[in-house]
Amino acid sequence: MRKKSNAEFRKPEILEHYYHTIIEEGFEGASIGKIAKRMGIHPSLIIHYFKTKENMTVELGEVIAQKYQAVEQWGNITAQRDIKKMFFRFMDLLFSIEMSATIDDSVYFTFYYLSFRNQEIRNNFSGMFKHFRSFLIENLKKFNEAGIINITDYKKAADILIVLVEGIDFHDKFVSDDEPFQKFAKYARNMAFKLLDVDKKLLTKDKIFKI
Amino acid sequence: MRKKSNAEFRKPEILEHYYHTIIEEGFEGASIGKIAKRMGIHPSLIIHYFKTKENMTVELGEVIAQKYQAVEQWGNITAQRDIKKMFFRFMDLLFSIEMSATIDDSVYFTFYYLSFRNQEIRNNFSGMFKHFRSFLIENLKKFNEAGIINITDYKKAADILIVLVEGIDFHDKFVSDDEPFQKFAKYARNMAFKLLDVDKKLLTKDKIFKI
Amino acid sequence: MRKKSNAEFRKPEILEHYYHTIIEEGFEGASIGKIAKRMGIHPSLIIHYFKTKENMTVELGEVIAQKYQAVEQWGNITAQRDIKKMFFRFMDLLFSIEMSATIDDSVYFTFYYLSFRNQEIRNNFSGMFKHFRSFLIENLKKFNEAGIINITDYKKAADILIVLVEGIDFHDKFVSDDEPFQKFAKYARNMAFKLLDVDKKLLTKDKIFKI
Amino acid sequence: MRKKSNAEFRKPEILEHYYHTIIEEGFEGASIGKIAKRMGIHPSLIIHYFKTKENMTVELGEVIAQKYQAVEQWGNITAQRDIKKMFFRFMDLLFSIEMSATIDDSVYFTFYYLSFRNQEIRNNFSGMFKHFRSFLIENLKKFNEAGIINITDYKKAADILIVLVEGIDFHDKFVSDDEPFQKFAKYARNMAFKLLDVDKKLLTKDKIFKI
DNA sequence: GATGAATGAGTGTTCATTCAT
DNA sequence: GATGAATGAACACTCATTCAT
Numbered sequence: 001m002r003k004k005s006n007a008e009f010r011k012p013e014i015l016e017h018y019y020h021t022i023i024e025e026g027f028e029g030a031s032i033g034k035i036a037k038r039m040g041i042h043p044s045l046i047i048h049y050f051k052t053k054e055n056m057t058v059e060l061g062e063v064i065a066q067k068y069q070a071v072e073q074w075g076n077i078t079a080q081r082d083i084k085k086m087f088f089r090f091m092d093l094l095f096s097i098e099m100s101a102t103i104d105d106s107v108y109f110t111f112y113y114l115s116f117r118n119q120e121i122r123n124n125f126s127g128m129f130k131h132f133r134s135f136l137i138e139n140l141k142k143f144n145e146a147g148i149i150n151i152t153d154y155k156k157a158a159d160i161l162i163v164l165v166e167g168i169d170f171h172d173k174f175v176s177d178d179e180p181f182q183k184f185a186k187y188a189r190n191m192a193f194k195l196l197d198v199d200k201k202l203l204t205k206d207k208i209f210k211i
Numbered sequence: 212m213r214k215k216s217n218a219e220f221r222k223p224e225i226l227e228h229y230y231h232t233i234i235e236e237g238f239e240g241a242s243i244g245k246i247a248k249r250m251g252i253h254p255s256l257i258i259h260y261f262k263t264k265e266n267m268t269v270e271l272g273e274v275i276a277q278k279y280q281a282v283e284q285w286g287n288i289t290a291q292r293d294i295k296k297m298f299f300r301f302m303d304l305l306f307s308i309e310m311s312a313t314i315d316d317s318v319y320f321t322f323y324y325l326s327f328r329n330q331e332i333r334n335n336f337s338g339m340f341k342h343f344r345s346f347l348i349e350n351l352k353k354f355n356e357a358g359i360i361n362i363t364d365y366k367k368a369a370d371i372l373i374v375l376v377e378g379i380d381f382h383d384k385f386v387s388d389d390e391p392f393q394k395f396a397k398y399a400r401n402m403a404f405k406l407l408d409v410d411k412k413l414l415t416k417d418k419i420f421k422i
Numbered sequence: 423m424r425k426k427s428n429a430e431f432r433k434p435e436i437l438e439h440y441y442h443t444i445i446e447e448g449f450e451g452a453s454i455g456k457i458a459k460r461m462g463i464h465p466s467l468i469i470h471y472f473k474t475k476e477n478m479t480v481e482l483g484e485v486i487a488q489k490y491q492a493v494e495q496w497g498n499i500t501a502q503r504d505i506k507k508m509f510f511r512f513m514d515l516l517f518s519i520e521m522s523a524t525i526d527d528s529v530y531f532t533f534y535y536l537s538f539r540n541q542e543i544r545n546n547f548s549g550m551f552k553h554f555r556s557f558l559i560e561n562l563k564k565f566n567e568a569g570i571i572n573i574t575d576y577k578k579a580a581d582i583l584i585v586l587v588e589g590i591d592f593h594d595k596f597v598s599d600d601e602p603f604q605k606f607a608k609y610a611r612n613m614a615f616k617l618l619d620v621d622k623k624l625l626t627k628d629k630i631f632k633i
Numbered sequence: 634m635r636k637k638s639n640a641e642f643r644k645p646e647i648l649e650h651y652y653h654t655i656i657e658e659g660f661e662g663a664s665i666g667k668i669a670k671r672m673g674i675h676p677s678l679i680i681h682y683f684k685t686k687e688n689m690t691v692e693l694g695e696v697i698a699q700k701y702q703a704v705e706q707w708g709n710i711t712a713q714r715d716i717k718k719m720f721f722r723f724m725d726l727l728f729s730i731e732m733s734a735t736i737d738d739s740v741y742f743t744f745y746y747l748s749f750r751n752q753e754i755r756n757n758f759s760g761m762f763k764h765f766r767s768f769l770i771e772n773l774k775k776f777n778e779a780g781i782i783n784i785t786d787y788k789k790a791a792d793i794l795i796v797l798v799e800g801i802d803f804h805d806k807f808v809s810d811d812e813p814f815q816k817f818a819k820y821a822r823n824m825a826f827k828l829l830d831v832d833k834k835l836l837t838k839d840k841i842f843k844i
Numbered sequence: 845g846a847t848g849a850a851t852g853a854g855t856g857t858t859c860a861t862t863c864a865t
Numbered sequence: 866g867a868t869g870a871a872t873g874a875a876c877a878c879t880c881a882t883t884c885a886t
Contacts, residue, residue, distance in 0.1 A: 006848075026328045028239055031876065042851055047878060049849095106327035113324035115384070116317035117237045122385075129386045159395065160402055163382055167374030170381075173326070174333075175340045175373055184370065191371055191406055217866080242859060253868050258861060428845080448750045450661055453880060464847050469882060528749035535746035537806070538739035539659045544807075551808045581817065582824055585804055589796030592803075595748070596755075597762045597792055606792065613793055613828055639869080665856065675872055680857060682870095 011049050014039065015060050019107060027110045054118070061111050061121040065128035067102050069135075078139065083146045084202060090139060094161065095189035097181055100169050108169075133158045140196075150197035160195060164188045222260050225250070226271050230318060238321045265329070272322050272332040275314055276339035280346075289350065294357045295413060301350060305372065306400035308392055311380050319380075344369045351407075361408035371406060375399045433471050436461065437482050441529060449532045476540070483533050483543040486525050487550035491557075500561065505568045506624060512561060516583065517611035519603055522591050530591075555580045562618075572619035582617060586610045644682050647672065648693050652740060660743045687751070694744050694754040697736050698761035702768075711772065716779045717835060723772060727794065728822035730814055733802050741802075766791045773829075783830035793828060797821045 017039050021030040032053055036043040050056035077093060080086035093099065115122040136158035143149045151157045168185045176184060193203065228249050232241040243264055247254040261267035288304060291297035304310065326333040347369035354360045362368045379396045387395060404414065439460050443452040454475055458465040472478035499515060502508035515521065537544040558580035565571045573579045590607045598606060615625065650671050654663040665686055669676040683689035710726060713719035726732065748755040769791035776782045784790045801818045809817060826836065 010849085027324075032878085033876075044852075044878080044880090045850055048851095051878095053877065106324075109320075109324045109327060112385075113238075113320045116320060126385050130388075133386065156398060159382060159386055160399070162386055163378030163399070164374065166381055167378050170377055171370060171374055174323075174337050175344065175370055177341075187367060188371070188374070194406060195402055221866090243861090244859070254859090255861085255863095255869080256867055259867075262861095264860065432845090449746075454882090455880070465881085466848075466883085467846055470846075473882095475881065531742075531746045531749060534807075535660075535742045538742060548807050552810075555808065578820060581804060581808055582821070584808055585800030585821070586796065588803055589800050592799055593792060593796055596745075596759050597766065597795055599763075609789060610793070610796070617824055617827060643870085664854075666854075677857080677859090677873075678871055681872095684857095686856065 011059070012063075014046055014049060015056070015063055018056060018060055019064075019104075022107050022110060023104050026106075027114075057114065058118065058120045058124070061114070061118075061124045064103050064107065064111060065124040068128050069131050074135075083142065084148060087143050087146075087148050088202075090143075091189055091192065094165055095168065095185045095192070097185065099165065100172075100181070105169060105173065129162060133162060136161055143196075148199055148202065150199070157196060161192060164192055222270070223274075225257055225260060226267070226274055229267060229271055230275075230315075233318050233321060234315050237317075238325075268325065269329065269331045269335075272325070272329075272335045275318065275322060276335040278313055279339050280342050285346075294353065295359060298354050298357075298359050299413075301354075302400055302403065305376055306379065306396045306403070308396065310376065311383075311392070316380060316384065340373060344373060347372055354407075359410055359413065361410070368407060372403060375403055433481070434485075436468055436471060437478070437485055440478060440482055441486075441526075444529050444532060445526050448528075449536075479536065480540065480542045480546070483536070483540075483546045486529065486533060487546040489524055490550050491553050496557075505564065506570060509565050509568075509570050510624075512565075513611055513614065516587055517590065517607045517614070519607065521587065522594075522603070527591060527595065551584060555584060558583055565618075570621055570624065572621070579618060583614060586614055644692070645696075647679055647682060648689070648696055651689060651693055652697075652737075655740050655743060656737050659739075660747075690747065691751065691753045691757070694747070694751075694757050697740065697744060698757040700735050701761050702764055707768075716775065717781060720776050720779075720781050721835075723776075724822055724825065727798055728801065728818045728825070730818065732798065733805075733814070738802060738806065762795060766795060769794055776829075781832055781835065783832070790829060794825060797825055 014035065017035050018030060021035050021038060025034060032043045032046050036046055046056070050059065074093070077086060077089050080089060111121060111125065115125055133155070137154045140149065140151065140154050140157055144151055144154070165188070168181070168188050171184050171188075172181050225246065228246050229241060232246050232249055236245060243254045243257050247257055257267070258264075261270065285304070288297060288300050291300060322332060322336065326336055344366070348365045351360065351362065351365050351368055355362055355365070376399075379392070379399050382395050382399075383392050436457065439457050440452060443457050443460055447456060454465045454468050458468055468478070469475075472481065496515070499508060499511050502511060533543060533547065537547055555577070559576045562571065562573065562576050562579055566573055566576070587610075590603070590610050593606050593610075594603050647668065650668050651663060654668050654671055658667060665676045665679050669679055679689070683692065707726070710719060710722050713722060744754060744758065748758055766788070770787045773782065773784065773787050773790055777784055777787075798821070801814070801821050804817050804821075805814050
């Protein structure tokens with residue numbers, strides 16, 4: 001009854017295993033053979049579905065890029081009626097561990113790294129960031145018009161937010177003295193408040209952006 | 212006294228070729244065989260000097276990490292007597308293309324990526340950033356005491372500077388709409404001015420940090 | 423009564439594509455997968471019709487062997503009433519490029535080559551040559567009885583004709599200094615005239631067989 | 634003492650095994666793995682010496698082509714003082730089984746076949762035939778000047794001899810009714826006598842060239 | 845009749861590494 | 866110090882074929 005495993009089910013299943021094999025064995029270690037063994041299938045079946053390993057890698061890149069965009073929580077937030085509350089929840093989510101944790105860091109960096117040698121992967125990631133930027137711009141506009149923030153160049157603002165958000169992961173990995181992720185995340189968020197010129201009346205003490 | 216092509220000279224030479232092979236062939240493509248062919252020597256000789264490829268990779272990581280620290284230009288700048296001039300030249304260099312161009316981006320990202328699977332490499336890079344942070348702190352202190360900037364938490368300030376500086380490369384690679392590197396770099400620099408609370412009297416028009 | 427694309431039509435179609443795939447990709451390169459792709463069908467379908475690839479190869483060998491025999495032009499020639507004219511047209515056709523061009527040389531040699539490892543293919547080709555020899559004998563007899571040629575051993579004569587005819591292709595491929603195919607063909611034809619002891623009165627200048 | 638197996642010894646050894654593997658398994662069946670197993674060595678060692686299988690195949694082609702040229706017996710014959718005796722021994726050797734048996738037929742045909750897809754192999758074989766033709770021309774000249782044969786176009790004569798000689802193998806493989814190789818070989822030789830216009834006084838009964 | 849899933853053997857080749865010289 | 870021989874594991878991928886649908 002459920003033996004009817006076709007491409008629609010199999011391909012995501014394989015990508016899932018590919019993803020986890022990368023986590024456990026690294027990108028170079030994630031051979032088709034190992035993925036197949038992990039799944040209990042024959043290596044050539046993977047080729048059957050993806051033709052080449054590169055295809056499979058690109059497709060995994062797509063999935064990862066899509067996951068980044070599809071942070072489901074955004075839905076609830078942007079549905080919030082009180083725009084001030086909405087702003088702060090928006091920023092909290094932006095600088096939250098949830099944002100970072102959707103994709104395993106090592107895989108994430110793997111694909112950044114692969115971007116340098118694979119145009120398709122680069123395009124996927126670039127597209128993902130541009131899409132995300134559009135989403136940010138759209139919302140920044142609302143906040144600006146409501147007088148919560150005070151900016152003129154939406155695009156630049158969105159860009160700097162992306163840099164800060166990505167920077168948290170980076171900091172956590174390479175610079176941090178083992179302090180909890182959230183600590184620097186919150187700090188970065190406050191820096192964002194400052195750069196966006198958030199209405200000072202709205203800021204409680206824990207949101208102060210003095211370095 | 213006889214031949215002087217010993218390890219001391221050979222190892223850096225090999226690492227140099229390893230580095231360029233990575234640029235041209237990617238990390239996976241940079242096999243010992245290819246490096247050897249590039250040098251016109253026998254692959255075994257590379258093993259002879261480094262024992263294993265992993266060793267060689269780690270050593271290349273060290274060299275790269277050291278290069279990042281040893282930005283020679285800093286010397287001239289910190290020797291500057293007029294502290295205000297010094298500050299702006301300091302910031303200009305920090306957000307300059309020279310900072311980014313010392314090491315090829317693709318190799319840089321390769322080692323970030325390798326950090327996830329190799330503790331030694333991670334330590335090297337982590338150490339490099341900490342060292343760099345110390346350097347920043349030291350200088351920020353001077354600027355703060357001279358009343359040029361106005362901060363309280365030096366470490367945090369240094370961290371955010373690192374994030375912003377690293378973010379330029381990242382932005383250039385993935386987010387930028389093909390605008391020149393310098394444009395966003397300058398913008399990021401201005402954001403830094405804002406976060407550091409630079410004395411407004413010192414800012415000319417092109418240094419204004421309004422988004 | 424429904425679809426009429428059944429084996430009778432499909433098999434020759436597949437063989438046709440197999441033939442052309444061999445020309446383009448070589449025998450080793452002519453995989454079932456490639457043939458199927460060429461036809462826009464599924465590889466399994468080819469297996470469905472031929473059971474195994476070897477079967478298919480043997481069947482292609484049959485088709486090729488048959489084509490060699492079925493040189494339609496012979497019909498017109500042997501219908502010729504003037505036996506002298508008939509002889510010369512017969513010989514002209516025998517040593518013509520049309521004889522060689524019916525089957526692509528590379529495929530032809532492929533099957534010679536396959537003959538060594540496949541009894542069935544060898545039998546097909548052997549049968550084809552024997553059949554062709556019978557045809558030659560039959561006609562040589564007529565020419566001999568009409569006094570045009572002067573031989574006693576028909577079989578040997580037929581054999582030597584086959585050797586000469588096949589030799590033209592061989593010469594063209596390996597020995598010729600890029601001179602046109604027809605030049606050596608004509609030369610070989612004249613040698614045949616000599617061996618068959620053609621009545622000298624019948625020979626015009628361009629048919630003289632002196633080396 | 635004899636462990637010192639280097640390329641000079643190893644490569645011919647491998648080619649020898651390649652040759653025999655082709656005989657036993659056919660060209661497609663002669664994989665590097667099988668050759669290695671036959672030799673009791675590791676497959677990658679074969680790659681070590683030849684880099685690619687194609688190289689190895691081309692080199693085998695060279696060896697085969699050279700063997701054809703280097704028929705040692707010629708030496709003794711052309712040293713013969715009595716030119717008439719020499720002529721007949723020359724022709725006997727030309728149409729002898731020794732000429733055909735130096736290289737296994739199936740391998741020989743394999744390389745004919747490969748010539749169609751590999752320029753280098755084609756060149757080797759073409760060169761071999763041209764070299765052989767030169768050798769024939771050189772000798773035909775002597776025989777002609779001695780009045781034994783009577784020809785004007787040496788090159789054409791040499792070409793037709795090659796075609797006849799190659800034709801024996803061909804006939805034996807595909808046309809012959811299992812009659813011994815020598816029988817048709819002798820017959821072909823006699824045809825050659827006829828084409829070369831051998832001085833009739835020299836011909837004994839078994840050399841008569843009437844078909 | 846036709847397709848896709850799945851298999852399993854096999855391909856040439858790459859690679860890091862060891863050892864003897 | 867430097868080379869070549871040799872290894873053995875691993876790799877992505879091809880291929881013909883079988884089976885269920």
